[in-house]
Amino acid sequence: STDAPDAQSIEVFAKTVGINQPSRMRRLITNGHTSATVMQNPKTRAQQNYLTAEDADAFHSKFMTPRTMSNVYGRSWQSLGAELRSKGIKPFSPNGEVYGSLFLRSDIARAIQ
DSSP states (O other), rough: OOOOSSSHHHHHHHHHHHSSSSHHHHHHHHSSSSOOEEEEEEEOOOOEEOOOEEEEEHHHEEEOHHHHEEEEEEEEEHHHHHHHHTTTTOOGGGGGGSSSEEEHHHHHHHHOO
């Protein structure tokens, strides 16, 4: 059957959470910061990483992006970004790795009331 797996590709998931460069999402997974599930691509038959509902939940429990923050707090990402900067909250960047506008949920929860 050519049914797609019950999961999202890295590219699709990255877009839905507002990560504009799927390569950053791929590196997050490769570097062990969030999980993915290897499944067979129905078209190419290649084994590749997908994000299942469980993988997505794990990502959301650890990280927030401007888009997901905006959805959770009901405010524009611009106002949230300004508040985070004013409180010294920096994007997630372990060992200087750059993942863009990706924040630890625990940092956001402390900063945004």
